[in-house]
Amino acid sequence: MVYFDAASAAPLHPVARQALLASLDEGWADPARLYREGRRARLLLDAAREAAAEAVGCRPDELVFTPSGTRAVHAGMAGALAGRRRVGGHLIVSAVEHSSVLHAAEAHEAAGGSLTHVPVDRAGAVDPAAYAAALGEDTALACLQSANHEVGTEQPVARVAEVCRAAGVPLLVDAAQSLGWGPVEGDWSLLAGSAHKWGGPSGVGLLVVRKGVRFAPQGPGDERESGRAPGFENLPAVVAAAASLRAVRAEAAAEAGRLRELTERIRARVPLLVPDAEVVGDPEHRLPGVVTFSCLYADGETLLHELDRAGFSVSSGSSCTSSTLTPSHVLKAMGVLSEGNVRVSLPPGTPAEDVERFLEVLPGTVAAVRERLGAPTGPGPGREEGGREEGAREERPREEGGSEERAPEARAGLVVDAIGRRCPIPVIELAKVIGDVPVGGTVRVLADDEAARLDIPAWCEMRGQEYAGEEPAETGTAYLVRRIR
Amino acid sequence: MVYFDAASAAPLHPVARQALLASLDEGWADPARLYREGRRARLLLDAAREAAAEAVGCRPDELVFTPSGTRAVHAGMAGALAGRRRVGGHLIVSAVEHSSVLHAAEAHEAAGGSLTHVPVDRAGAVDPAAYAAALGEDTALACLQSANHEVGTEQPVARVAEVCRAAGVPLLVDAAQSLGWGPVEGDWSLLAGSAHKWGGPSGVGLLVVRKGVRFAPQGPGDERESGRAPGFENLPAVVAAAASLRAVRAEAAAEAGRLRELTERIRARVPLLVPDAEVVGDPEHRLPGVVTFSCLYADGETLLHELDRAGFSVSSGSSCTSSTLTPSHVLKAMGVLSEGNVRVSLPPGTPAEDVERFLEVLPGTVAAVRERLGAPTGPGPGREEGGREEGAREERPREEGGSEERAPEARAGLVVDAIGRRCPIPVIELAKVIGDVPVGGTVRVLADDEAARLDIPAWCEMRGQEYAGEEPAETGTAYLVRRIR
Numbered sequence: 026m027v028y029f030d031a032a033s034a035a036p037l038h039p040v041a042r043q044a045l046l047a048s049l050d051e052g053w054a055d056p057a058r059l060y061r062e063g064r065r066a067r068l069l070l071d072a073a074r075e076a077a078a079e080a081v082g083c084r085p086d087e088l089v090f091t092p093s094g095t096r097a098v099h100a101g102m103a104g105a106l107a108g109r110r111r112v113g114g115h116l117i118v119s120a121v122e123h124s125s126v127l128h129a130a131e132a133h134e135a136a137g138g139s140l141t142h143v144p145v146d147r148a149g150a151v152d153p154a155a156y157a158a159a160l161g162e163d164t165a166l167a168c169l170q171s172a173n174h175e176v177g178t179e180q181p182v183a184r185v186a187e188v189c190r191a192a193g194v195p196l197l198v199d200a201a202q203s204l205g206w207g208p209v210e211g212d213w214s215l216l217a218g219s220a221h222k223w224g225g226p227s228g229v230g231l232l233v234v235r236k237g238v239r240f241a242p243q244g245p246g247d248e249r250e251s252g253r254a255p256g257f258e259n260l261p262a263v264v265a266a267a268a269s270l271r272a273v274r275a276e277a278a279a280e281a282g283r284l285r286e287l288t289e290r291i292r293a294r295v296p297l298l299v300p301d302a303e304v305v306g307d308p309e310h311r312l313p314g315v316v317t318f319s320c321l322y323a324d325g326e327t328l329l330h331e332l333d334r335a336g337f338s339v340s341s342g343s344s345c346t347s348s349t350l351t352p353s354h355v356l357k358a359m360g361v362l363s364e365g366n367v368r369v370s371l372p373p374g375t376p377a378e379d380v381e382r383f384l385e386v387l388p389g390t391v392a393a394v395r396e397r398l399g400a401p402t403g404p405g406p407g408r409e410e411g412g413r414e415e416g417a418r419e420e421r422p423r424e425e426g427g428s429e430e431r432a433p434e435a436r437a438g439l440v441v442d443a444i445g446r447r448c449p450i451p452v453i454e455l456a457k458v459i460g461d462v463p464v465g466g467t468v469r470v471l472a473d474d475e476a477a478r479l480d481i482p483a484w485c486e487m488r489g490q491e492y493a494g495e496e497p498a499e500t501g502t503a504y505l506v507r508r509i510r
Numbered sequence: 511m512v513y514f515d516a517a518s519a520a521p522l523h524p525v526a527r528q529a530l531l532a533s534l535d536e537g538w539a540d541p542a543r544l545y546r547e548g549r550r551a552r553l554l555l556d557a558a559r560e561a562a563a564e565a566v567g568c569r570p571d572e573l574v575f576t577p578s579g580t581r582a583v584h585a586g587m588a589g590a591l592a593g594r595r596r597v598g599g600h601l602i603v604s605a606v607e608h609s610s611v612l613h614a615a616e617a618h619e620a621a622g623g624s625l626t627h628v629p630v631d632r633a634g635a636v637d638p639a640a641y642a643a644a645l646g647e648d649t650a651l652a653c654l655q656s657a658n659h660e661v662g663t664e665q666p667v668a669r670v671a672e673v674c675r676a677a678g679v680p681l682l683v684d685a686a687q688s689l690g691w692g693p694v695e696g697d698w699s700l701l702a703g704s705a706h707k708w709g710g711p712s713g714v715g716l717l718v719v720r721k722g723v724r725f726a727p728q729g730p731g732d733e734r735e736s737g738r739a740p741g742f743e744n745l746p747a748v749v750a751a752a753a754s755l756r757a758v759r760a761e762a763a764a765e766a767g768r769l770r771e772l773t774e775r776i777r778a779r780v781p782l783l784v785p786d787a788e789v790v791g792d793p794e795h796r797l798p799g800v801v802t803f804s805c806l807y808a809d810g811e812t813l814l815h816e817l818d819r820a821g822f823s824v825s826s827g828s829s830c831t832s833s834t835l836t837p838s839h840v841l842k843a844m845g846v847l848s849e850g851n852v853r854v855s856l857p858p859g860t861p862a863e864d865v866e867r868f869l870e871v872l873p874g875t876v877a878a879v880r881e882r883l884g885a886p887t888g889p890g891p892g893r894e895e896g897g898r899e900e901g902a903r904e905e906r907p908r909e910e911g912g913s914e915e916r917a918p919e920a921r922a923g924l925v926v927d928a929i930g931r932r933c934p935i936p937v938i939e940l941a942k943v944i945g946d947v948p949v950g951g952t953v954r955v956l957a958d959d960e961a962a963r964l965d966i967p968a969w970c971e972m973r974g975q976e977y978a979g980e981e982p983a984e985t986g987t988a989y990l991v992r993r994i995r
Binding site for chain 2: 026028030033034035036037042045046049050053054055058059060061062063092093094095096099103124125128129131132219221226227228230244245246247255256257258259260261262326329330332333337338339340
C-alpha cells in the first residue's frame, strides 16, 4: 500500500517511535510530583518544551502542549478572544482555514461575536490587503493558516501579521501543515501546531502565545501547562513529538526539495495524462508534498475507492466523499471544480517510483470511473483533449445537427433535470446536452446537490462556456448555462 | 525506587505497552478516511470502544474517548449542564471531588450557575440523604466520585444514583479511581474515567453518556467521537487503554484482595509504629490499594522528601506540600489532621516486602523530621504514646510545676504567636505550651497559615483537649484551645 495522505496524518517518524518507547518507561509519572519519578517526568517535559520552542522560534514559557492541534486552535482562539473582550467581539478568519478554526469561529459567532471570512483567489491564497480592509476598531483576533491543508497553497503570513500588528490586533497562525518544514515567518502573536502532521504521535498539539499577548484561558483549568491546557500531560507522546519535530527539521531542506520535484511531476503530468483534469492550488508558493487536482465527470469517492484498490491512499475534497454532502469549503472558496477531487500528499521519504506508479495507474482509474458514470467521452463543444491539443475544438456534426433538429426546445431553453442526482451526474448530464444547444442558447440544469453550485460554474470556466447564474426552482436550484462556442 | 503513588498515575501495564506498540504501526492513520490505513484505524477504534464499553457496562455508542480524565469530566459536566439548562442552573457536587470536578463547578458558578457542596463525614463519605436534601426543582446535574482519590473512601454511588433518579436529575460519576477494579454499580447517567489511573497510557480518558440523558456538547466540536471530543483521535493510546482495562479487570479480584491485605497492614501498624499518627478514610469501604495517614508535628513536604531519599515515592495532601499553600480540600472537608499527611497508593503487583520495608523506614523518618522541627517528644497532656498505651496520660511534673509558677499569665490566657510560621509550627508551639496551662485555662494561638484552621481543631480532637473556636486577630486568626485534661 502506498500512503499519499500525509496531510491527514503522517506515519510515525522512527525518532518519534524511539522517543515514545524510551519515555514510556521514564515518563509515565506525574511531573507535578516531587519524588524521583515525578522529577524525572518534569525534566523530560521541560526538555521537550525547550526543543519544541526552539523549533517554533519562541520562548519555552510561551509554549504549552495540548491534546491535539484542534484543541490548540480551540484553546488559542477562545483565550485570545476572551483576552481582548473589552476591545470587541470581531473575529477575522480566512475562508480556507482548517475546520478546527472554522468551528471555533462558528462557536464565537453563536455566542454573539461577529465574524469576517476573508476570501481567497483561485489559487487559494488570501490578499493581505483584504485582511487590512477587514480589520476594525472592534477586531479582537485574526486567524490565518500558514499553508492550506487541501491544496498546499502557502499564505502570506508575514505580510498579514504586519498588517495586524499595525492595527494592534493579534494574529493566530494555524501552522499545522507547515511546522515540520520550518518556523513560521513574521511577527505573529499566537501559533498552533499538531504533532501527527509532522510524523509525531497523535495526542499532541502545541499552542504558542507570545509574551504580551492578552490571553484569558476559557473553560475550567488547572495548574498544568500554565493553566492553558488542563488534564494530565501526555508525556511520552509529548517527548516523542518534540524529538520528531527536531528530527524532521534536520531533514527538511533536503526532503522539501525532493518532494517538491515529485509533486511538480504530478502537477505537470496529470493534465497531460487525464483529460479534463484541473490542478488546483498555487504552483509556486506551496507545501513541498501536496498536490491537488479535480477530474471532470468523476466521482471523488469512487475514485478514492478505485485508487485504494490499486494500492494508493489519497484523500478527496469532493462532496461525494465520506460522510459529508457538501464539497470542501476550500475548493468552494477558490471557486474551482470539486468533482473528482484528489489530494496527493506525500510523506517524507516517498520514493520516486511510487509517484511514477501512481501516474501510471491514475489515467485508467479515472477513465473507468467516468465510463461507469456514463460520462461523455471524446471531444465536445469547448472540450480540450487532455490539454494536449490546445485549440482542437472541432464540434461533432451530430451535435450541431441535433440542436438544429430540436431547435424549438433549444430556443425556449433546454432543461436538464438532475434533481435527486448526486455529483458528478448534474455536470455529466449538462455536458451530454450542451452540443444540442445552438451557440447563444441556454441550458437550465435543475439540481439539488450542493456541489452543483460549484461544479457547474467551474465546468463553464473549463469549457469556455458562459455561466449565467442561478435561480430558485420549484425543487432545488436552476443553474443557467449559455453556450457561447 | 518503590513507587507508592498509583492514585496519581499507575506505571504502564505490560498489556498497555504491548497494545500501544502494535497500534503505533497499525493505528496512526485517520479513522475517518476511507482507504485501507483509515479503515484499519477505524476497526481498531471500534474494537477499543467495544472493549471499554463492556468493561464499563454501557453501550459502545454511549462511550467516547477524550484526551484525559480531566477533559472527560469537563466535557461531561458542561454537556450535561447545558443539556438541562431549561430545568435550571443548579449543580451538586460532593466536597471531596477531584479538582477537575471542582474546577468545572467553579466555572459553572462563575458563569452564573448555583452550586451546592455536599459535606462528608470524618471518613470522607457522603450521606445519600444529604444529596436528597440538596436536590431542587432547578437542579441540572449532580456529581459524585466512585471513590476518593486522597483517602480511598468509597462513596455510596448506587444509593445516591437512586436518589437522583427519583428526582429526575442525572448523576455524573467520576470513576477515575475505581474503574480498574470494577464497573460502577447503580443507575448513574454519566461516567468519566482516566486510563493512566488503571495502568493505561496517559492521553486517554473516557466519557459515558447514557442514552436518554440530555446532553449538549459545549465549545467548538467536530465530527469525531459523536461530537463530544473534538480533535484527531489518539488511537494507539486508545487501543492501549482499552486493552489494559480488560487486562487489569481480569486480575482485579485477586489483586484487590492482595493489596487490601497490604494496606490493612499499614492501617493497623502505622499508629503502633509512629506516635501521634492518625489513619484517615473509611476502614472498610475503601479502595484496595490506598491508605492515608497524618503525622502530628511533621511537615508533609519534608516527610515526602525524606521518604523519597529512603527510596519511597508517596504523595501528600499537606498544605506544606508542593506549590500549594492550602491543605487538601479533602482532608479539610473531612475535618481531619492535614499536617504530616502521607498517601500510600500501591500499584497492582506491589510485593509485600516493599510494604514491610516502608513500615520499617517510616518511624525513623517521621521522628527525624519532627526532631528537626523541634517538635515535642515524650508524653504530654492528653498524649498517647503511639497508641500502644491507651490511657497512659501521666503529665510531666515539669509542666504542672511550670503552669503553677506562671499562674497569672496562664489565667489571663497564654498566647502563642505563630504569625508567619507555616504548618506544622503553630501546632508544635501549641503542644509545647499546653503543659504550662492549668486545666480549665486557655491558649490563644495566633496564626496566619491556612492549615492551622484545620490542624489546631484536629490536634484538640487527637489530644482530648477542647477547641473553643477562632476569632479574628490583629494579624491572622486567633485559635482558642482550652485545656480540659
